[in-house]
Amino acid sequence: MSDPQETPDLCVAIVACNAERTIERTLRSVEPIARRVVVYDSGSTDRTPDLCRTHGAEVVERRWEGYAIQKQLAMEHCDAAWVLSMDSDESLDEQLIDAVRRVVCADDPEVAGYAMNRRVWFDGRELRHVWQPEWRTRLVRPATARWTGYEPHPYLEVDGVVRRLPGTMRHDAFASISDMLSRHVGHGLTTAQSYYEMGRRGSTLKLAVSPLAAVLKQLVIKRAFLDGWMGWAGALATGVYVATKQMRLLELHAAAERGP
Numbered sequence: 412m413s414d415p416q417e418t419p420d421l422c423v424a425i426v427a428c429n430a431e432r433t434i435e436r437t438l439r440s441v442e443p444i445a446r447r448v449v450v451y452d453s454g455s456t457d458r459t460p461d462l463c464r465t466h467g468a469e470v471v472e473r474r475w476e477g478y479a480i481q482k483q484l485a486m487e488h489c490d491a492a493w494v495l496s497m498d499s500d501e502s503l504d505e506q507l508i509d510a511v512r513r514v515v516c517a518d519d520p521e522v523a524g525y526a527m528n529r530r531v532w533f534d535g536r537e538l539r540h541v542w543q544p545e546w547r548t549r550l551v552r553p554a555t556a557r558w559t560g561y562e563p564h565p566y567l568e569v570d571g572v573v574r575r576l577p578g579t580m581r582h583d584a585f586a587s588i589s590d591m592l593s594r595h596v597g598h599g600l601t602t603a604q605s606y607y608e609m610g611r612r613g614s615t616l617k618l619a620v621s622p623l624a625a626v627l628k629q630l631v632i633k634r635a636f637l638d639g640w641m642g643w644a645g646a647l648a649t650g651v652y653v654a655t656k657q658m659r660l661l662e663l664h665a666a667a668e669r670g671p
Contacts, residue, residue, distance in 0.1 A: 523571025
């Protein structure tokens with residue numbers, strides 16, 4: 412960790428679990444700018460906590476209670492004027508590091524938060540089209556922000572002006588195609604449960620149309636095919652996510668209508 416006298420008044424809040432594949436890249440990327448790094452670990456059984464401590468981060472062990480709750484608790488644990496919230500598979504490129512340093516040091520009183528574009532890396536390559544752009548508000552004044560939304564898609568709600576930063580947040584989301592597919596299926600199931608609890612309903616029409624529409628959006632509008640076979644894989648995985656979500660939502664409502 413850098414000398415506190417040489418770094419901005421910035422604390423980094425990270426949520427993690429079994430993230431030894433990516434956590435070191437995450438920690439190295441914020442070392443030049445973070446006065447303090449707090450990692451909320453939800454029961455890792457690999458080397459994640461040890462790697463975090465090796466890099467000077469404070470590790471807080473807490474059972475998993477959901478994305479929004481875990482991220483909110485991690486942010487509240489920070490004591491700086493600005494907090495950068497990150498996942499354990501995200502890291503900042505040099506341009507974004509410089510931008511974060513600049514705006515935190517400037518401390519513009521008219522700005523409450525900053526968004527950054529997140530871009531997936533897969534198999535050692537940056538995907539420039541599929542899922543792009545993916546702006547995420549992550550750098551905030553903690554007193555003006557809170558994590559909200561539904562599982563597994565929380566977001567930072569900010570009371571005030573939010574501006575965008577240049578640079579890229581690298582997202583090493585998937586270790587393999589099987590990992591990509593399993594995550595999309597898992598997120599689809601979780602989203603369906605959230606939708607059900609919010610009273611949203613699915614339909615056979617949505618099941619028939621929505622997955623194809625999601626794939627075409629990535630291929631035609633986002634031009635995912637320019638990312639090669641990995642862009643095609645990402646587009647099709649998006650369709651798998653949407654199909655899973657719709658199927659599970661239909662199943663949940665059908666079970667409720669049948670009763671015990």
